[in-house]
Amino acid sequence: MKDHFKKTAAIIGEPVRATILWTLLDGKSFTATELAIAAETSASNISMHLAKLVNAGLLKAENHGRHRYYSFSGKEIAYAVEALATIIPFASKKNLQADKTISPVQQCRTCYDHLAGKTSVTITDALLKQKLIIANDTDFGLTPKGKKWFAVMDIDTNELQQQRRSFLRPCLDWSERRYHIAGSLAAAFLDKMLLHDWIRRIKNSRVIVVTAKGQKNLYEKLKVVV
Amino acid sequence: MKDHFKKTAAIIGEPVRATILWTLLDGKSFTATELAIAAETSASNISMHLAKLVNAGLLKAENHGRHRYYSFSGKEIAYAVEALATIIPFASKKNLQADKTISPVQQCRTCYDHLAGKTSVTITDALLKQKLIIANDTDFGLTPKGKKWFAVMDIDTNELQQQRRSFLRPCLDWSERRYHIAGSLAAAFLDKMLLHDWIRRIKNSRVIVVTAKGQKNLYEKLKVVV
DNA sequence: GAAACATTTCAATATTAAATGAAGTGTGGT
DNA sequence: ACCACACTTCATTTAATATTGAAATGTTTC
Numbered sequence: 001m002k003d004h005f006k007k008t009a010a011i012i013g014e015p016v017r018a019t020i021l022w023t024l025l026d027g028k029s030f031t032a033t034e035l036a037i038a039a040e041t042s043a044s045n046i047s048m049h050l051a052k053l054v055n056a057g058l059l060k061a062e063n064h065g066r067h068r069y070y071s072f073s074g075k076e077i078a079y080a081v082e083a084l085a086t087i088i089p090f091a092s093k094k095n096l097q098a099d100k101t102i103s104p105v106q107q108c109r110t111c112y113d114h115l116a117g118k119t120s121v122t123i124t125d126a127l128l129k130q131k132l133i134i135a136n137d138t139d140f141g142l143t144p145k146g147k148k149w150f151a152v153m154d155i156d157t158n159e160l161q162q163q164r165r166s167f168l169r170p171c172l173d174w175s176e177r178r179y180h181i182a183g184s185l186a187a188a189f190l191d192k193m194l195l196h197d198w199i200r201r202i203k204n205s206r207v208i209v210v211t212a213k214g215q216k217n218l219y220e221k222l223k224v225v226v
Numbered sequence: 227m228k229d230h231f232k233k234t235a236a237i238i239g240e241p242v243r244a245t246i247l248w249t250l251l252d253g254k255s256f257t258a259t260e261l262a263i264a265a266e267t268s269a270s271n272i273s274m275h276l277a278k279l280v281n282a283g284l285l286k287a288e289n290h291g292r293h294r295y296y297s298f299s300g301k302e303i304a305y306a307v308e309a310l311a312t313i314i315p316f317a318s319k320k321n322l323q324a325d326k327t328i329s330p331v332q333q334c335r336t337c338y339d340h341l342a343g344k345t346s347v348t349i350t351d352a353l354l355k356q357k358l359i360i361a362n363d364t365d366f367g368l369t370p371k372g373k374k375w376f377a378v379m380d381i382d383t384n385e386l387q388q389q390r391r392s393f394l395r396p397c398l399d400w401s402e403r404r405y406h407i408a409g410s411l412a413a414a415f416l417d418k419m420l421l422h423d424w425i426r427r428i429k430n431s432r433v434i435v436v437t438a439k440g441q442k443n444l445y446e447k448l449k450v451v452v
Numbered sequence: 453g454a455a456a457c458a459t460t461t462c463a464a465t466a467t468t469a470a471a472t473g474a475a476g477t478g479t480g481g482t
Numbered sequence: 483a484c485c486a487c488a489c490t491t492c493a494t495t496t497a498a499t500a501t502t503g504a505a506a507t508g509t510t511t512c
Binding site for chain 3: 257258259269270272273274276277291292293294
Binding site: 271292 | 499500501502503504508509510
C-alpha cells in the first residue's frame with residue numbers, strides 16, 4: 001500500500017503533470033494541444049505525460065474526431081488535487097503575506113463544478129445572512145425561504161436533493177481559507193449564473209469574471225457587492 | 227498560484243518524502259532515524275529530505291534533547307495526504323482486484339487521530355445500527371442514546387462539542403471506500419480504546435490490532451464482531 | 453571529560469526521468 | 483486523393499536531483 005502511495009505521489013509530483021491536473025481542476029475537458037500551451041511545453045512531451053496520467057488511472061481520454069479530450073477519471077481525483085491546493089497557503093505563507101494584491105484566480109474561479117474564490121465566499125456569506133441557507137455544526141442546510149429563492153432562479157431543489165450526489169456541502173476555499181458552498185445546488189447555481197450571463201468564463205483558464213448584469217442581480221437578489 | 231501548486235506537488239512527489247508523509251499519517255511524531263528506517267535510506271539522506279519538508283512548511287520539528295521529532299505542521303497537511311491516499315484504489319484497481327487478501331493496514335489502522343480501515347467502518351455501521359449516531363445528508367449526528375453510551379465510556383461529549391474543532395464528521399476510508407467516523411469524538415473514542423487495552427498500536431506502524439478484551443467489549447456494547 | 457549517539461553539512465558521484473526532434477498514425481476538410 | 487492537422491512513438495540528448503560517505507556539530511551518559 002505504501003508503494004502505491006509512493007507511485008501516486010510521484011505521478012502527481014512532476015511539474016508538467018501537476019500543471020495538467022491544476023488546469024483540469026475546473027472540470028472541463030482539454031485537448032493535448034491546449035494542455036501543452038498551459039504547461040508551456042512541446043506536444044510530444046505533453047503526450048508522454050498524459051499517457052502516464054491515463055495509465056495511472058488519474059485521467060480518462062475521450063476521442064472526438066482528431067481531437068482527444070482529457071479529463072479527471074473521477075471526482076475523487078479532483079478532490080485530492082483540491083486538497084493539495086488547500087495546503088499551499090501553509091507552504092508559502094510568507095509570500096502570501098508579502099503580496100497583498102489579489103490575483104484574478106483568487107478573486108473568482110471555478111472549483112471543479114462550482115464557484116470558488118473571494119466572490120464565492122462573499123456569496124456564501126450573503127446566502128447565510130439572508131437566511132437562505134443555514135450553517136449547522138458541520139454542514140449547510142437549505143431553508144424554506146432559500147428553497148423559494150432558488151426556485152425563482154429556476155432551480156428545482158427537490159429534484160437535486162433526490163440525486164445520489166451531495167446536495168449542499170461546505171468546501172474549504174484554499175485562497176480565502178474559509179468555506180464556500182459546493183454540491184449539486186452550488187453546481188446548478190453556477191450553471192444558471194453562466195446561462196444568464198451573470199458571470200463569464202475566461203478562455204483557457206479557471207478564472208471567472210462577474211458581468212455588470214451579474215453585479216446588478218447579485219446586489220438586487222442578495223444585497224451583496226462583488 | 228499555479229507555481230506554488232507545482233512546487234508543493236514536487237515536494238510531495240519524491241518517493242522518500244512521500245514515505246515520510248505516509249508514515250506520519252497516524253499523527254505521531256517520529257525521529258529522523260526512525261523515518262530513515264521506514265524509508266529505507268541513510269540518515270544523511272533523510273535529514274536532507276526532512277529539511278526540505280520543514281522548509282516547505284509541511285512538517286514541523288521539535289527538539290527533545292538529542293532527538294528531533296518531526297510531525298505535520300497542521301491537520302490540513304494530514305488531510306491532503308489522506309486525500310491523496312484516497313485515490314490509490316483508482317490508480318491501481320487492477321492490482322486490488324487480483325489481490326483479495328486484506329493487509330493489516332487495510333484491516334485496522336489509525337488515520338491521523340482516529341481509527342480507520344475495515345474495523346472502523348464496521349464500528350461506524352454498528353453505531354448507526356444501534357442508533358447511537360445518525361447519518362444526515364452530509365454528516366453524522368449524535369443521538370441522546372449515543373450521548374449516554376459515550377458517557378459510559380467516560381467520554382464527556384458536552385466538553386468535546388464546545389471545542390472549536392469538528393465534533394463528529396464522516397471521513398472517507400481509502401481502503402474500504404466507505405465512511406467511518408472522524409472528529410474529536412472519534413479521536414476521544416480511539417484514546418479510550420487504547421487506554422482500556424481494547425486495541426494496541428503496532429510499533430513503528432499505523433497498524434492497530436484488536437485485543438481479545440476489545441473483541442469481547444465491542445461485542446457486548448455494540449453487538450459487533452471485529 | 454571522554455565516549456556514544458543523533459543529526460546535519462558538504463562535496464563528489466550516480467541515477468533517473470524529462471525534453472527534444474524526427475518520423476509515424478490516423479482523422480477531417482476540400 | 484490530397485494536404486493539413488492532432489496526436490503519438492521512439493531514440494537520443496540533456497539536465498536535474500537524489501544518494502553516498504566522510505567530517506562536523508551538538509547532546510546525553512558514564
